[in-house]
Amino acid sequence: MTVRNLDALFKPKSIALIGASQKERSVGAVLARNLFRAGFQGPILPVHPKNAAVEGVLAYADIDALPLVPDLAVIATPPASVPDLVGRLAQRGCRGAVVITAGFGEGGDSAGMGLRQAMLDAARPHVMRIVGPNCLGILVPGAGVNASFAHVAALPGDIACVTQSGAVATALLDWATARGIGFSHVVSLGDSADVDFGDMMDYLALDPGTKSVLLYIEGVTHARKFMSAARALSRLKPVVVIKAGRHQAAAAAAASHTGAMAGSDAVYDAAFRRAGMLRVTDLSDLFAAVETLARLPPVKGERVAIVTNGGGCGVLATDALLDEGGVLASLAPETIAKLDPKLPRTWSRANPVDIIGDAPGSRYCDALDGVLADPGVDAILLLNSPTAVASSVEAADAVISHLKRGDKPVLTSWMGELEAQEARRRFAAADLPSFATPTEAVKGLMHLVRHRRNQAQLQQLPAAMPDATPPDHATVSAILAQARADGREWLDEAETKRVLAAYGVPVVRTVAVETPEEILEAAKDLSLPLAVKIRSPDITHKSDVGGVALDLPSVASAKEAAAAMLRRVKALKPDAEIAGFTVQEMIRRPGAFELILGTASDPTFGPVVLFGHGGVAVEVRNDKALALPPLNMPLAYELMQRTRISRQLAGFRARPPADRDAIAAALIQVAQLAIDHPDLRELDINPLLADEAGVIALDARIRVQEKGKAAPVAVPPYPNHLETQVVIRDGTLVSLRPIRPEDAPDIITMIEQVDPEDVRLRFFAPLKSIPRPMLARLTQIDYDREMAFVARPMLDDGSLGPIWGTVRLTCDADLTVGEYAILIRSDIKGRGLGYTLMHQIIGYGQERKVGKIVGTILRENEPMLTMARDLGFGLKVSEEDTGVMEAALPLAQ
Structure with missing residues (x-):
């Protein structure tokens, strides 16, 4: 299901409240009060077995006594009664229900899970849609619907809030109401037994009264549905998301660097970025995002001008802007010439525009006119520090009266508490976002900038990928099938190199042998010097047990190194099964960068791709980024650019730039490998050497899982x-x-x-x-x-x-x-x-x-x-x- 019958929930013509009550402070009483006082124009039908009336309105003993079939039923009765109520309502033609009651399997309770399934079974034959259970309820101010037990009603507005937490919903309502910010919808999903985030995003994408959407997420269940709905919604409206909780259980069981990221919060971050959403980290950032989205036009670029009456405040704001990855605009000579006759002789003549501590409101207006007209400025931050020679409130009033709504965002930060508090109140009344500190204002502005970046990713027009050999699906399938047939989780190095080569990833020439003696014949055609590595399904980090020997000058020395390695490994890991050795050519690329590429199967979003700074110190450096496949050239470049090593790959001093197209192509090929073969559980290429000549995989590991165990690809791949x-x-x-x-x-x-x-x-x-x-x-x-x-x-x-x-x-x-x-x-x-x-x-x-x-x-x-x-x-x-x-x-x- 998706949007079917959601109109019954959010645009009902009649509402029944089952579990209505007159008992003070009970959920049923609060629900009744909120419903009757929200301005709903249709009939509201309270149901109570004993009370003749609720909130002065005639009550009905049970749902069979209702004089009409309600579009929406709000249910706040004991959990055992809910499945029967849902079934009877659905049979009569009711198409929407909000189940407030808890007790449907929270914490894994089996009896509650049974009730949950019974409720769904009763609703589905009649396509009755259910919000909840265990939820705060729903609020649709424009329709006069407050089917919740929130302590405050939502003001009408054009922001929708969808949350898995009732507490977050009430906190957001409290905060927004005090600032005059309204909502089109506030929906507490609770346990999301039926209506989930995907359904709500599909519905809100088509709702003309919703201009932006806020999501509070604790977990996603149907990842592909979520991603499809999120990408569709994000193309139309700004979406801000806050994600709570970490999922480390899967990561603890992983044996590769990439696998350790699967199930982690970083995967959610990659999903939100791919969907074009703006992610914030905590409630204060969420509130700041509400402030900017509700009151500002979209930012068309990233260049920020700062106007301030105090040089120190301007410096603080500049630091905060650069720390957040923002861009300080360079003022055009024409702008400086325009401002010169209007500002004091000692003004900064640069950005930040310091208009001096005695600045009256008129000086703010003159400076604002100048920077707004500058084509190199995309957004403006106005700062005010209180002084004894100029009124902060007067300056705020001047800005409010002078500023016309334009296409460039303007944010304000009036610092202090006495006069500043009144100034901020007036800014709020004038629909201008205002923040207590420059840092908070910069964060609010950067929400707009990051949203623009994510939107640009949704609208990128990728160039064709450099010519690549079509992947050899059959070879890879056969290798993975043989490993499963052998009962092996890990491919050996030679098999891994064949898998990578089948997808066009350059690999070092490698042969596999079972004994040191076999090296003499098997490696005679390899170029010297050689490297020898132990082969064992029980050893994943070979260097930890002395299982790697490098720079061997001859085939004979490779044989001797293998024999010594065998003795050493048996002493350190006597229980490890030794399958033999791999022998490969030593690659001498002294200026090459060591990178890590990998994929892993996330339990929610399916395959994810990792890129970062590789080598033996990969964990210490912790320089990596994740993305969801499939990838194209712009997406691969964007993934690379989110790492610190990306700046080095561009070349520095005498070190030439690496072939970044080759790196991007390898990322795309590895991503496609993960899509085509979902039974590939983990893949690490570490290191992947990259320089001006291209890339080559030196070492790699692949872990296999049973067919059908992996979550599907979250972003639908090319069919x-x-x-x-x-x-x-x-x-x-x-x-x-x-x-x-x-x-x-x-x-x-x-x-x-x-x-x-x-x-x-x-x-x-x-x-x-x-x-x-x-x-x-x-x-x-x-x-x-x-x-x-x-x-x-x-x-x-x-x-x-x-x-x-x-x-x-x-x-x-x-x-x-x-x-x-x-x-x-x-x-x-x-x-x-x-x-x-x-x-x-x-x-x-x-x-x-x-x-x-x-x-x-x-x-x-x-x-x-x-x-x-x-x-x-x-x-x-x-x-x-x-x-x-x-x-x-x-x-x-």
Whole structure:
């Protein structure tokens, strides 16, 4: 389920309160008071077996006595009674319930878990949606709904708050109400037995009254659903998330560096970043994010100007800005020239703009005008320190009256308590964010900057990956299957190198032997010098037991080193099973960087990818970052840039830069390996040497798990199985495959070859060029919820020609309706490609069990109307626009 019947919860026409009470301070009494005093315009029906009335309103003895079927039922009765109540309400036609009651398996209680399942079983046949159990309730101020036992009502507004903690909800309500910040929705999910974060994000994405969303998360259950909903919502509205709790149990059992990160909070951080969300760390940051999101326009860049009446405060703000990764704007010469005659002779003539301690309000306004007009400034921070020669309140009033709402965010920090408190109150009343200290203001501003960065990642248009050898799936599958058949968790080094080589990761030449004597023959073709390493399923860190010998000048010395190593390892680890040795060529790349690349299977989000500074001191350096696969070149670069070593990879002093494209390609290949083979539990490449000549994996480990044990990939990967070839009506062989983000340049080229009239018929308006956000949206799709195919002719030499046409199907979250769109290059029309693409997308819809396919067609677009009729679509004139026909094709389920 996703958004089905959520309107019954958040836009009900009638509400029943089961468990209503008149007992002072009881949950039932608070619920009744909140419901009746929220301004709900429909009937509210209290249910109580004994009380004749609740809050002065006639009560009903049980739900069978209700005079009508409520849209929404609020249930606050003992847990044992809830499944029966839910079943009876659902049978009567009630489609939404908020279950306040606890006792449904919290802490793993088996009896409670049974009640929880019984409640869900009673609701599902009737598609009744449930918020809770064990929750604070829901508040929808715009609809007059306060079905909660919160101590304060929410003000109307356009921020939605969805939380797993009722305590966080009440704290946020208390804080926001004191500052005049309102909400479109406040939803306490509780145990999320039915309605979860994915459902709520899908619903709020389409809610016109919600402009931004706050999430308080303790854990995610359905990761792919969560990621799909989060990415869709983040494209439309700012999403701020705070994540509580750490999950170290899985990490404690891991034996690789990457595996130790699986199940950790860092994986959630990677997921939120990939979804375009803004993550904050604590409630104070959440409140600051509310302040900025509620009251500021989006920031269009990262360059900040600081205006202050005190030089020291400006320095503090600058330090805080740079500490947070912000950018101090450089004032244009024209700006300085404009400010010179208006500011005191001793002003700073630089950023921060120090307007001197005696600055009246008019001087703030003059400085503000100057920096707002500077094209090199994206946001402004105004600071005020109280002085005896100028009024802080007067300065605040001047700024409030002078500042016009523009497209650049302006934040204020009036320091102190006496006058500053009144100034901050006036800023709040004027809808201008204000903070007690410069550091807090900078953090609020950086929330906007980080959100912009995450949004930019959602809209990036990646270049094609450098040419790479197609992966050898069969070889890898066979190696992993053999390890499982042998009952082994770990591949030996030779097997690991074969797996990496099968996916195009450069590896050092390696041979495996069982005894020291076999080295003489097996290693004779390897280049000298050599390295010898112990092979043992019981030894993962070889150097800890003397299981590595390097720089061996001859094959004979390699044999002797192996014999000595065998004696040493048996003495240190007598119980370890010794499978033999690996012998490999020593790689001499003296200026190379030592990196670590890896993947691990996270219990919630499936495979994750790690990049960082490698070598034997990897744990000590702790310089690493995580990302969710699949990756492309921009995502791989972004992952690299989140580490400290990334700055070194760019080159410094006499050390040339490393081939970062080669590193990014290795990351992409390793990410694809994890996607294609989910039974690969952990992979470490450490070190991966990288220099100007490229990369090479020196040492690596792979751990295998049983098939079906891994969580699925959280971000839907490219569906290779949908690639096909077809012959169109004129006999041309055409490749059809799902669209990729890297197709963006070819899509632009295709549209440039479409007549302007055909573009107008497709987009319902003239379009000279495709805006970047639209192009990103067209090419970066969620393969779970939408599909777009591109058609390219197969050329005589076996290569592919340019894109001739595209067709797409965009589905709602429930897959009940999918809307199609198609565009063919004008010079290709009439060759049968349009019908081929439509058959392809209809077949895809049938495979995905989409309820029906719909489309909107201009009445003048007779060729498209004819094709729709030929394909079985029903046509009718749109009720909203008589110039548009609505096409619909029900699909067999």
